[in-house]
Amino acid sequence: MELPDQETCYRALQTRDSRFDGLLFFGVTSTGVYCRPVCPARTPQFQHCRFFGSAAAAQQAGFRPCLRCRPETAPDLASWRGTSNTVSRALALIADGALDADDTNVARLSERLGIGERQLRRLFLKHLGASPIAVAQTRRVLFAKQLIHETRMSMTEVAMAAGFGSVRRFNEVFRDLFGRGPSTLRGEHSATAISPEAGVTLRLLYRPPYDWDSILAHLEARAIPGVEVVQNGSYRRAVEVDGLIGSVEVVHLALQHGLRVTICFPNVGSLPAIVARVRRLFDTSADIDTIDEHLSRDPMLAPLVAQRPGLRAPGGWDGFELAVRAILGQQVSVAAARNLAGHLVERHGKPIPAAQICHPGLTHVFPNAEGLAAADFIRLDMPAKRKSSLKALAEAAVSDPNLFRPFGTIEEAIARFRSIRGVGEWTAQYIALRALREPDAFPASDIGLLRGAGSLDGARPSPRSLLIRAESWRPWRAYAAQHLWAAQACAIPHRRNT
Numbered sequence: 001m002e003l004p005d006q007e008t009c010y011r012a013l014q015t016r017d018s019r020f021d022g023l024l025f026f027g028v029t030s031t032g033v034y035c036r037p038v039c040p041a042r043t044p045q046f047q048h049c050r051f052f053g054s055a056a057a058a059q060q061a062g063f064r065p066c067l068r069c070r071p072e073t074a075p076d077l078a079s080w081r082g083t084s085n086t087v088s089r090a091l092a093l094i095a096d097g098a099l100d101a102d103d104t105n106v107a108r109l110s111e112r113l114g115i116g117e118r119q120l121r122r123l124f125l126k127h128l129g130a131s132p133i134a135v136a137q138t139r140r141v142l143f144a145k146q147l148i149h150e151t152r153m154s155m156t157e158v159a160m161a162a163g164f165g166s167v168r169r170f171n172e173v174f175r176d177l178f179g180r181g182p183s184t185l186r187g188e189h190s191a192t193a194i195s196p197e198a199g200v201t202l203r204l205l206y207r208p209p210y211d212w213d214s215i216l217a218h219l220e221a222r223a224i225p226g227v228e229v230v231q232n233g234s235y236r237r238a239v240e241v242d243g244l245i246g247s248v249e250v251v252h253l254a255l256q257h258g259l260r261v262t263i264c265f266p267n268v269g270s271l272p273a274i275v276a277r278v279r280r281l282f283d284t285s286a287d288i289d290t291i292d293e294h295l296s297r298d299p300m301l302a303p304l305v306a307q308r309p310g311l312r313a314p315g316g317w318d319g320f321e322l323a324v325r326a327i328l329g330q331q332v333s334v335a336a337a338r339n340l341a342g343h344l345v346e347r348h349g350k351p352i353p354a355a356q357i358c359h360p361g362l363t364h365v366f367p368n369a370e371g372l373a374a375a376d377f378i379r380l381d382m383p384a385k386r387k388s389s390l391k392a393l394a395e396a397a398v399s400d401p402n403l404f405r406p407f408g409t410i411e412e413a414i415a416r417f418r419s420i421r422g423v424g425e426w427t428a429q430y431i432a433l434r435a436l437r438e439p440d441a442f443p444a445s446d447i448g449l450l451r452g453a454g455s456l457d458g459a460r461p462s463p464r465s466l467l468i469r470a471e472s473w474r475p476w477r478a479y480a481a482q483h484l485w486a487a488q489a490c491a492i493p494h495r496r497n498t
């Protein structure tokens, strides 16, 4: 694991340097507590400090999370650590609960990633300084701690939401770690428990800078009528997870470098998965300084990065939904694709029961793969060929529930998508970029990218020459693409060619 030298680390905490927040944690041997570099507590002596690159590494070394600086609120940067895509994928699966039910699932997890268990452990040790199990356990503890501090959920709900499986296990882990039961951490507002159905509000911090205006404009231009609403600086959407319906609202907390997320959902067990989706959609985990600095080395991109520091690569809320949108967007404008998506939702989406409607603009959830695969015909005003690729996509998603999950290499994922009728290279790369959150995906034939590059370089490049140019942007080509799209006057990717 690459950490700066000890003196630099110590200076970061002496000066409470927020640039290290999420990248560096320190344990204090005299108290057994670990902290963020921005901890307001008195700076411990150098000889009592131990430095770690992840919360899991600190916790695995026997330290417990600080109650003042609250390591659970540090920007979640672990998923971008190093350049190991395997580690990023494994972390995404762990965030979805892959190791929650049973710790022996490490074998299955590594199998899903296409590598051996020992190799996975080695990669985790190298990039995170902790084992996969320690990472999963730390994630559970930190998420539970955040729910205890920031919500009024009952302790039983917190235990279930954080993936502990049983209240007993939850109590044991907290007693081991803090020497007292979890409810004692809550403080004054513990009296009334409020159910998650009425809304759970959490803060998700990111590492600044963050170009909120660009990401909100991106979402607004694509907001599907009935499913998503962008209004007064907030993003709302209707969500369906495992057949249950709820909603999510996200607003920017510029001064706190974070997002305020309000989730209304009937099943607390789905909270971590919903939070993970919000993080992906809003790309809050990007190590943006590293990315911006890397892209700035190219003289063509440098002015773009300077113009939009902190530009994020938005993810898709749901892999299937995103892939459907990509097909609807083939050869039409963003506005036309959005209209088509609205019609699809009206005709094939599930209406939200009246009692559950929390905003007049949210009336449906997006059609799922099963529904579209079973539909006799898809009622949409577009070429029959494209309708048949929607159908093929739905059928592929039904027969392979892991189609949009990160497995294997990016090349394998692209090949998997391309085997679906009507999905060509552009669409496959676009799905990889947004749905799989592949930071290196790059739809080189995209007309918007070619125009963006052409407006900077004078002559519009061919997809092939753009690909060659993009070699030096690896492993962050998705972010370079975002900058090129933004460089166009309308900041909207035009779609062409599958």
Ligand SMILES: [Zn+2]
Pocket (backbone or CB within 6 Å): 034, 035, 036, 039, 040, 041, 066, 067, 068, 069, 070
């Ligand atoms: Zn602290």
